[in-house]
Amino acid sequence: MSKRSDQAKRSVPITHLLGSFGFRVRDSDRKQWIGCHLHGSGQDSKPSAAVYPDTNSWYCWGCGKARNTIQTVMECKGIGFGEAIRWLEQTYQLAVIDDGFEHQAPRAVTLDFNPTETSEQIAHRVDSLLASASELIPAERRAKLWFGLDVIQGRLHDGGLTEETAKGEMRKIYVRFFHDLSNTAGDVE
Numbered sequence: 001m002s003k004r005s006d007q008a009k010r011s012v013p014i015t016h017l018l019g020s021f022g023f024r025v026r027d028s029d030r031k032q033w034i035g036c037h038l039h040g041s042g043q044d045s046k047p048s049a050a051v052y053p054d055t056n057s058w059y060c061w062g063c064g065k066a067r068n069t070i071q072t073v074m075e076c077k078g079i080g081f082g083e084a085i086r087w088l089e090q091t092y093q094l095a096v097i098d099d100g101f102e103h104q105a106p107r108a109v110t111l112d113f114n115p116t117e118t119s120e121q122i123a124h125r126v127d128s129l130l131a132s133a134s135e136l137i138p139a140e141r142r143a144k145l146w147f148g149l150d151v152i153q154g155r156l157h158d159g160g161l162t163e164e165t166a167k168g169e170m171r172k173i174y175v176r177f178f179h180d181l182s183n184t185a186g187d188v189e
């Protein structure tokens with residue numbers, strides 16, 4: 001993934017990309033302030049964000065985050081990491097780099113589970129994976145997986161699920177996480 005993501009981060013000028021998503025950006029290679037429509041009501045009356053052409057990124061104080069080209073596409077289009085890279089490659093006709101990423105079909109994801117692991121341990125593992133994947137999986141997908149985990153834990157505590165069933169359900173969330181990571185499946189339901 002890294003060669004393709006590096007190319008996608010470097011080859012598309014951030015000012016051009018932001019302009020294409022309706023941000024009012026000047027074509028300049030100097031730092032500039034812009035309004036950001038990714039936070040609040042989407043109507044940013046004051047310029048909350050700074051664009052840094054030298055690092056090909058921008059930072060919004062309203063959102064409290066920095067974004068490169070890939071993150072910008074992910075959020076403006078509501079798509080995943082791999083899809084954003086493909087979109088940049090196609091839209092800006094970047095060089096085709098075969099790093100094998102396309103061949104990682106979701107079904108090829110095989111995960112070994114330790115049968116002695118308790119539901120609590122699985123929940124903890126999924127929870128920390130989700131927490132560490134903020135750059136890789138869109139927030140709404142992570143929130144959905146987290147919510148699923150919560151529901152399972154709640155039902156386990158209420159006695160609505162046995163430990164074994166809860167473990168099976170949590171492992172499904174774990175598998176979905178990797179599906180989202182390889183990002184070829186979109187919504188795996």
Ligand SMILES: [Zn+2]
Pocket residue numbers: 036037038039048049060061062063064
């Ligand atoms: Zn913002």
